[in-house]
Amino acid sequence: MKKYRERFNIKGIGIVTALFISVGAFILINYVIPDNLTENQERPVDHENGSVEIPAIQLPKDSLNADMVGLFVYNGKIYTQTNTKINDTDAKALKDEKLGTTKGNIDEWSKQKDDDEELASTIGEMDVYSVKGYDKDFRLMVYQRQDGNHYAEFFENLNGLTxxxxxxxxxxxxxxxxxxxxxxxxxxxxxxxxxxxxxxxxxxxxxxxxxxxxxxxxxxxxxxxxxxxxxxxxxxxxxxxxxxxxxxxxxxxxxxxxxxxxxxxxxxxxxxxxxxxxxxxxxx
CATH class of the missing domain: 2.60.40.4400 (Immunoglobulin-like)
Structure with missing residues (x-):
């Protein structure tokens, strides 16, 4: 997580993450997308009325050497890893309606069209839930049990909006x-x-x-x-x-x-x- 924090502060949205599941553990690994791999990613637009338009996240056209953002697609929106944390016990109390299970079908070799598929993800197969008290257009939760351990993490949609x-x-x-x-x-x-x-x-x-x-x-x-x-x-x-x-x-x-x-x-x-x-x- 230290490398994630350092690189986030330097590069902002240039951070990409890959979530790998090992036996009995979840490991978060984070990297920076080289500039030549993000040429197709639109930049934020500063409007005259003071608003800022954040374009929807796009996969690199040539992602052979890039690691993917920790994300999944739900209802046409892209949800990414967030800076709000929750422990297993409190997450269980916040877990609401099950919305489906992600598909681990986006990787370094995926094409942009794979990103459009409902519940397509870079995080493998994980159950997705709405969160009590929060708009599901903004925040969702992945919650999974493996070898007697629980894993919970928020994902949020903070792209493709003004x-x-x-x-x-x-x-x-x-x-x-x-x-x-x-x-x-x-x-x-x-x-x-x-x-x-x-x-x-x-x-x-x-x-x-x-x-x-x-x-x-x-x-x-x-x-x-x-x-x-x-x-x-x-x-x-x-x-x-x-x-x-x-x-x-x-x-x-x-x-x-x-x-x-x-x-x-x-x-x-x-x-x-x-x-x-x-x-x-x-x-x-």
Whole structure:
């Protein structure tokens, strides 16, 4: 997971992932798509009205040497691995209607047409469920039992849509009034997998921050101008972990200049300077 985090912060949506199932265990391996393999992937579009259009994910035309994004297709939408985590016990309580079982039919040699098949995936055969309390057009869950162990992971549709404000992403996460605890980590601890998260005690400041998230301005991520590339240090970078009432943990990346990142998306968000500064003071 460390390599996943490092490469996500550098390349943004350039990350691709492959999910392999071994005997009794699930192993997540992550790589970066070379630029020459993503030429057919459309870039985000920054509209004059302030919205950002995130094109639907496409498979590389020549994917012989590329590893696939951890994804599956449901109801014509592509769902990818997310930055919200859930443990097995809480996942069982959130598991709702079974929607089907994924097909492990997308790999390095697949053609684009394979991506259009319902429940086509890069994650093998896994059961897919809707999630209680969340719109299934946004979030689904894979839940599987193997050798007495359970595996659960959220997948989200954050591509092929237009984002007008933070509400189009953060509003779907059900954050406001739903956070039971919050912790933060400095860059060096997070980057080196050191469990040194510090609690946030001022819940009023946190709730003000969460409300303001819905009003944030979306900005398209571009490799050469993405501010996260120059902010990988303890002074400018914070990892924020939000534990929700349903047991899930939402992870956000915050930069000192007022920028917020969530998951593997081609967009980040800018918050009102005054509100962000007050909350940043809690992360010291």
């Amino acid at each position: 984002i007008s404000s933070g509400k189009d992403v953060f509003g779907k996460l059900n954050l406001v009034g739903n956070v039971t605890s919050a912790h933060w980590s400095a860059f060096s601890d997070w980057d080196n997998d050191i469990d040194n998260y510090k609690p946030i005690f001022d819940m009023d400041a946190l709730n003000t921050f969460l409300i303001e998230l819905n009003k944030t301005k979306p900005l398209p991520r571009e490799q050469n101008s993405d501010p996260i590339n120059s902010s990988r240090n303890n002074e400018e970078y914070r990892e924020l972990a939000l534990k929700l009432n349903d047991g899930s943990t939402v992870n956000l990346t915050l930069l000192r200049d007022g920028y917020i990142y969530y998951g593997i998306t081609d967009v980040y968000f800018e918050m009102n300077e005054g509100v962000f500064s007050m909350f940043w003071d809690q992360l010291k």
